[in-house]
Each structure stands twice: as C-alpha cells, then as structure tokens.
Amino acid sequence: MSSIEEARKALKKRDKPNKKEEKCTPLISPRTKRPSFLRRESSKDLDKPVATAKPPGVKKMIQSKITSFSEKPKQVTPSPKKRKSLLKAGVKLAPAPALDKEKNKKETQKTTGKSVCKIKASKITINGEIKKYIDTLKQYHVLADITTTPRDNDLVTAIIQATCCDPAAGSIVCDADPRHISPSVLLDFGDALRYNVYLTKLQLSHMELGNAFLSAVADSLPKNYTLQKLNLSHNQFTSDALVEFCLGMKKNKALTSVDLRYQNSKIFTHHEKDVLEALSENNYIQEFHVEFLTPKCEKVIEYVLDRNQKKEKKFLSREKKVLEFLKKESSDAQADAKGSEEEQEISRELREHETEYFYELEQIAKKHKVDLTTDKESVFSKPGNSTFAFVGSPAAEVLKFPATPMTADGAFLTAGFIDNFLKTGDDGVLIFEFTNQFKLFKRFGTDDPARSVIVKKFVKVLLKHPKQDSINILNMANTCIGDDFVEMFCRSCATKKKFAHLHQLNFETNFLSNGGLLALADNILNPDIWKYLQCVKLDNQKSPIKTAAEIALAKALWTNRSVIRFSLRIRNLRERQRIQQSIQRNIDYLRQARQLHRKQTGTLVQRKRNKMEQLFDKIAGNDACCTSVELVGDPLFLALHQREVVKSALAFATNTHVTKLKMSLLKLDDEWATHFAASLKQNETLEIVVLDSNAIGSAGITAIIEALSVNKSVTELQLRHQSKPVSSKDEETLPGLLGNNTHLVKLGMDFRSTQARNLMDNKIRSNQELKRKSRSSPSKGI
Structure with a gap:
C-alpha cells in the first residue's frame, strides 16, 4: 500500500464522527484538529455533499418547509368591498370560493360593460278584445305608449x-346588472304590471332597487293574472315595503314562486302576524322566500306551502278575469276623461254670494299665519316643517299624561281627562293637544280585546265634552291610533254634527292605511260636516296606504273648497x-274673496305690479328697450297668478323688437304653450326660442310646431x-305639421320615435x- 492511500484512510477515520462523543463535541476542534469548514477535502469527496449533524426535530421541520415551498401558494380571497373595488378597476379575479353559496351570491358582482339581461318573447296568445281594451x-x-x-x-x-x-x-331575467335605470322608468313599470298580460317571469336581483318600486309592484299584484315567477332578492327593501308586498299577495292568484331574501332589513316582529295571515289566505303560492326576525315564522310559511302543494286548486279562468278587469279600467278611464273635461269648464272665478264664506276662511288663515303666496309645489305641507303655522301650538311642548290607572273598562276616560289636554292659544284658539301621548293606545294595542271599548269610550267622551264645538285644532300625532279610531271619530262627527269649527286635523305618524282614510275622505267630501277645515296632516303613517284611499282623498279634496x-x-x-290643483284653486278663492270684500267696503288699493309683470307689460306695449328675454327658474315668474302667466304668452303677438326668447325651468304647461303658439302666428321678429326644462306635453308641442x-x-x-x-303617435305627426316652413334650421327635441326623428x-x-344656397346665390350674381 502506498503512502498516499494510507494518508487517505487516516483522514477518513479522523473525519468520521464519534457517536458516543457527539453530544460533547465542541464546535471548534483542538489545535491538533482543524475546524470542519477549514479542512481541505480530498478530490473524491469534493463532489459529495457534506453531511452535517442535525438535531432530531430539525429534520422534520425542514421537510415540512420544503413541501410547503413546492406546493402552489394559496390564493387569499379579498373581502367583498375590496373585491368590488378591484372589479371596478378592471382587475381580473378568480371566482369566489363556493363555501357558502348564498353568501357568495350576495358578494358576486358582474364586471361593467357586460350585459347579463336575458329577454324572451311571450308565447301567450291574446284575445282580440283584450287588445282592444x-x-x-x-x-x-292610463297605460304608457312609449317607443x-x-x-x-x-x-x-x-x-x-x-x-x-x-x-x-314575456320573460326578463337580470342579475347584478351595473347599468343605471331611471327611477321613473322603474315606477312606471311597477304600476303597469296590473295591465300586463304577457310577462310570466321577472328576475331583478342585485339591482339596488328601493321601497318605491316594491310598493308599486305590491299595488299591481291583486290585479295581475299573468306573472308566475318573481325574484327580487339582494336589493335594498326594508320591512315596510316587504310587508306591503306580502299584503298584496293576499289576493294574487297567479304567482307560484317568490324570492325576497337578503334585503336591507328583515320583517319586523310587530308586522309578522299580519304577514302570516295574508300569506295563509293565498292558496296558489308554492315557493316563497322572505326573512323574518322570528325563526318560528319560517315554519308557518313551510306549512302554508305544503298545504298549497297538496291542495287541489280550482281552475283559474285567466282570460275571463283579464277581460273583466280591463273592461272596468277602460270604462273608468273614459269616465275620468269626461270628468276632467267638465272640471276644466268649471269657472275658477268666485261668485258674489260666496264672498262672505270665503272671506271668513281668509281671515282664519290670516289669524293662523298661512302664507297664501306660495308656488304650486308647496301646497303639500311637509312633515315636521309645515307651512300651516298655528299660533299657540308649539310642536316641542308635550303635556304630561295624568297619573291615573288605565283600566280595561275605560272608567278613567272622563271629561276631566280631556281637560288635561285642552289649552288656549293666542287669539282664543282652543287646541286639543294629544301629540306624543302614545301610552294609552300602546297599552291597549290591536291585539288587546279591550281596545274596542277604549276607542268607543275615548271618542264618546271627546264628542260629548262641553267645549268640543269650540275646539279649532285637533293634534293627535304619534299616538298609536289606527283605522278603528279615525273611522269611529269621523262617522260620529258626521252623524252628530260635531267639531263644527275645526280648522286643523293632525293625524301624522300613526297606523292609518285604508278604512280610516276612507272615512276621513267622506267627511272632507261633505261640506256640511267640517265647514272651516283648512289643514289636514296625514304624513309618516307606519302602515302602507292603499290605492283606494288615495283615489278617495283626491276626489274628496277636488270637491272640497276650504282645505x-x-x-x-x-x-x-x-x-x-x-x-x-284643487288646493291651489282653493287658495285662489281666498285671494279673490279678499279683493271682493275690499271692493265692497271701498278699501281696495290698487296693487303695484311687480318687476316681472312690468316686464311683460313692456313687451306687450312693444317697448324698443326689450330686445332679448332670458328667464331661467325665476322665482318671481313662478309666483305669478295663472292669469298673468297666460298674459306673458300673449305679450309676443304684436311685439316687433324681441328677437331672442329663453324661458327655462318655469313650469310652463300646455295652456301657456297654446297661447304662445297663437302669438307665434302673428309675430315676425322672434328668431331664437328656447323653452327647455318645462312641463309642455303633446298638446303644447303640437301647437307650437303647427304655428x-x-x-x-x-x-x-x-x-x-x-x-x-x-x-309616439303625436311625435310622428310633428314633421308633417311644419308644412312649407323653410326658415327653421335648428331644432332641439327629445324624440323617442326613430321614424319621427329621421323625418x-x-x-x-x-x-x-x-339657406346655404340662398347665401351663395348673391355672390354668383356679382
């Protein structure tokens, strides 16, 4: 053996670790031994990896690290808000993990620009008589005709x-469509569902729809005989709108599947009983999803659905029902059209024998500091900020409820109890101030059998009070009264002729919905019951208002001449x-009564005409200083009497100096437009006419184009x-009405009909x- 081989063997023996001394081996060897990282390896061992000693737990840890690095990195799913912002920024993301399907449905949002709307035509064949209606x-x-x-x-x-x-x-399916839809288009669609005879399936989920749309759909449900599947989940409905929808389901006989889950709020507990009673009367629904605060309600819904699936349903003659409904609606539309024509013929001028009555009303309004110079939109008093400011009736003052035990027999309701809430304001105004006294009717709620006794006793004591005929203001806002109280109160006043000098009636923030408002409408309609009633406050009702109640109130107020x-x-x-219109007419009666009374007493002072009236007087007088008129949302013009507004349209007939006219945001209507059209036929100087953003309809635009x-x-x-x-029919006739006009070179108008726009x-x-040829012809002659 050579010396080289012996040296190698010695090195190998030296480098082998001693297992017994492994625990005690220091990191640095003694002087005779060099550290392992400084040793020179032999030529054979240069290619081999150096084996180093490792603690027993380190090996497993390293292996787990290696496997974790070799695997694909886990994708961290962003939160719903972060995901929505990333999608809007155009970042492509993987679909959300399918751990909770219902939760992921709520979080998923479609990317912008992609249509997710599926539309299918209807397969229903319609009778010719239905088309006629x-x-x-x-x-x-009544039904929109939009192209x-x-x-x-x-x-x-x-x-x-x-x-x-x-x-x-015939079928509309839309899920998470980010495109904007006008609220007016949605409300018209909801109202028109009662007349629709083709739509069988509707899905509008993840669309951020509000309560107004669901309320419109709820009003249409009792008269819809076609819609079978409805999905409005993942929107922004609240408990009030959901309750109104469920109450509308009570008389619906077409819907078999409804989904209203995942809204802004669930149905509140105090409405659950009404909702369950309404749904239990529906024998056609087979699938219904809505969220309650009480879990037990879902079991009741399951019972109703099981009953409907097992129950044999009577055959629903859909075509017969549709024919009956459309026939009645078309006859009502014709009657309303005739009634509106008769209403237009009614003179707005006050008769002489009515002067004393309306002058008395004008003095009452003056005593209560009512502003009679308001524009048309302010005739509706806003809740919490009413323009009918009564003297001596501060809203903040709340009288103390008497500390008497409220027994079920109503023995505590006496004349002395009523006296606690009677107060006299300035100028002798007697007020029954029961506002915010909700303890009584909250103690005896609608579920309490003693409520009917309490309501009868309260109304009886109030009407028999010795001062009831002198009460001018009845404030019962936020007192938890319902239709039962208002109905009994109104009927008792009608039969016994009570509260003859009532000026203000305040039933705000209560639970009125249908019966009480219908009874109130009957009293307003009869001029002999509340002859001097001028203010009616009914806003902020906690129960949804029925359409029948709105119609009855509108008819009553049109006949009434004092409110x-x-x-x-x-x-x-x-x-x-x-x-x-009716309230604005009544305000005009008071103005006329004040002027007629001053004429009769000889105290009438000729009013100085304001700047707006003087402007149109100058235009009618052909003043050379007025060459251009520009009025945009001018409050002085908006406050003009209708007679002065008509005069402004007729002022341009004989004017020869005004060349530019701009009247925008002034609520000009068809009546103004027809008179202005008559002026255009005579005018020979106007060149530019701008009437944007007004209220001119088909009749007014047709008259102007024809002129x-x-x-x-x-x-x-x-x-x-x-x-x-x-x-669309009127739009298509407009191009022909221009006739032989060769001067109009610029027209701005919102056409919906493509054919009319092209023509x-x-x-x-x-x-x-x-015009271009006429400009170039003189140059050729030269």
Missing part, C-alpha cells in the same frame, strides 16, 4: 316593452296632480327635457341646404 287604455294615457330608441340598452328596452304591454317581453294645506305622500301621479308653418322668422327652437312625455332631421337638413 289595451289600446283604449293607451289612448287615454324605445337606439340609445336604450337591452335592459331598459325590455322594461319599457313590459310597461307598454308588448309581447316581446288649503294637505300632507300625505301620494304615490299615484294622477291623484297627486289632482290634489295639487311654425305660418311663422317665417324663427330659425331655432329648443324644446328639450320636458317633464311630460309625448306619445324631422331630413326636414331640418333641407332647410339648411336652402
């Missing part, structure tokens, strides 16, 4: 088609406008953003071409 409703503007435009996306198009009862929208302030949120547009066929001076006309829609654009282009 639908056309009648469109003719009298879609290329600007409308597929979702808006589907909703408009369903609103117009178009068979192209000048009214507060209640009216959903239906027709009834809201009618109430607005341009005679007028030869107007070159630009702007009629955009009117609050009243123009029907009008062609007419304007031809006029522009003629």
